[in-house]
Amino acid sequence: MVKRYTSMAYKNADDMIFGTAVHPVKAELGLEVGAGYVTAEVNYAPRPEAGVSKEKLVSEYRKLTTDILARAVQIGFPAVSLETEHVEQMTNNPTWGGEIAHVQKTILEEYHEEYGIKCGLRHTPGDIREDRDLLALIGKKYDTLMESFEAVADGGADFLSIETMGGKEVFDYAVLRNDVPGMIYSIGCLGGMDMEMIWTDITKIAKKKNRISAGDTDCAQANTAMFVGGGLLDKNLAHTLAILARVIAGSRTLVGYESGAVGPGKDCGYENTIIKAITGCPIAQEGKTATCAHADVMGNLTMQCCDLWSNESVEYHGEFGGTSVQCWSQTLNMDAALMNTAIQTGNAKMLRDLMCLSDKYRDPQGYVLAYDNAFKVGQAIVKDGNDLYLRAKNAVVETIKILEASKKEGKLLMSRFEQNALADAKASIDALTNEKDTFMSDSLAKYKAEVKVFRPEANYKW
């Protein structure tokens, strides 16, 4: 049995700050995360042509890793962390990922030895558990995935992560139909069940290999909602619903920590401020520095409580200022230097609030993820921490309350459309049962009938 969170790691929202976590995490080469300073976490993707063979891929990662470290010492950065998000071949062939981790770690060791620069390495195998149109969460692909984790841990990856997809088959259906109970079922319940299975096993591997079980992100669902939502003028999903998917993801991503993960949480988990408030574990975040990978409506706010600061992903290629990884790692590290200066001069809370406020009223998503409100969502989750359904529902109820209450203050302007979507969501939530078993069996029947690709028996441990 996993240990559920029923209380908050922080007493007050105001205690939360970038660079410091209640439970810092230590990597092999001197890097500590959440121990009083912020570090850049550089992300990259190989060029498409590099994917044709193992040799080409290994060589691509060797070059880009060297590029990043070379730039870091040229500009004088005290620390840097790298994240390798696998392309599918690296996970499906566990030895590929393992060898790449080894090559990268060897370079980090050389720089650490020569210059004393503190280094970390995260590997994120791809969630390969699918078969064309069907999820295949349990079975042969799961076993291959676990082998991949073993291989990258052996290769030297400090932090083990993944972006899992449990519940996605139902979520994809629900999100295009404004179906908030369906989001609770897919993200909160199905996602939670899958997270418990996989993170228990990843944690076992991490313990056995003396590595760090770092954490997940609800990229597959909450980020899908955020992107379907798009910009202010897009018409595919109300942003008031996108933030409901996000707060449900808070409950879901938490399960990783309940199953043994200790952070740093994954960069694209915009639910991570909620996670940090509950668990006290360090988190990676991305924002304005991830415009190379996607566009969203908060660029500064996500820095508010980060411990690693990331650029999500950039293809390895040349720019005027060096290779893409050098340019972006420099930007990240400069942001880190600014935050670390604020910490040292006693201005961290001031900087945090400036960053937060610059985005807080841009959009309902940023408003709810602002650390004061994210903290309240965390409290709503732990109130019924033992019940995956109720706590996800609580997160939704609290978020609706936060957004409703914002109207009095009048700073967050919501379109009539966003308000109507919120009102409809409220009506559908008010009509929901408080009994997990009833909700689960009703939802099972409903989505089995409506979603062709939903195969509950094959994919979840009931």
Place this chain on the structure above:
Amino acid sequence: MDIDPSKILVRYNVQKEKAQSPDQMAAEMFPKAEPARTIAKAIYDGEEDEVIEGLEKAIGKGADAIKLIDDVLMPGMKIVTDLYDQGVIFLPNVMMAADAMLEGIEYCKESSGSAPKPKGVVVCHVAEGDVHDIGKTIVAALLRADGYKVVDLGRDVPVDEVIAAVKKESPMMLTGTALMTTTMYAFKEINDRLLESGIHIPFQCGGGAVNQDFVASYQLGIYGEEAADAPKMANAILAGKGLAQLKDMFHKH
């Protein structure tokens, strides 16, 4: 610490919102006569039970089930897609309305024992190696909502399968979605294989990774920026537009 956000950011969506609410605008567009009015409203609301109920009544009173599809269900759905095109309503409303309308079509087919002729057949797919299928799902839904029969091959579809499906279904057009720079090259291969087989149907391609310059580099390719461009292109093909004219319509630079 607090701020006056109006000096820092602009909520253009709030600023641009129409004075009339979507419901008011839709109400003005519903047909005046019954049962079309009630059924159109039920489609707009995405209430499939009410759609069926309305159809049941109409058929009970002697209406021709297949004629109801063309005269009532399709025009009802068009109100919804028009409002979406104008930026008045959001996608989930379209999806729910389409679900309701499609149920209505099924009901009419069952009660008449015959099937209506679709406007045309379209094959949709996501490129091999790519699982990002939400854009494709939207494309397929909007095409169905506009009266086309969609053969949805799903995601991560091998080139061979796309070619086989095109040969089997003889569609009026093919769509492809790719969100990864690594997967979109399959479109070129599909283009070449179609040409080898002497098939010259328009091949509309879209999705996050895809851009007009890439799509314009192969003969059958026409770039689709948004999902709503798919039914627009299908309608243009029905209106007799050829490849060159379609490129004129959909290529912006």
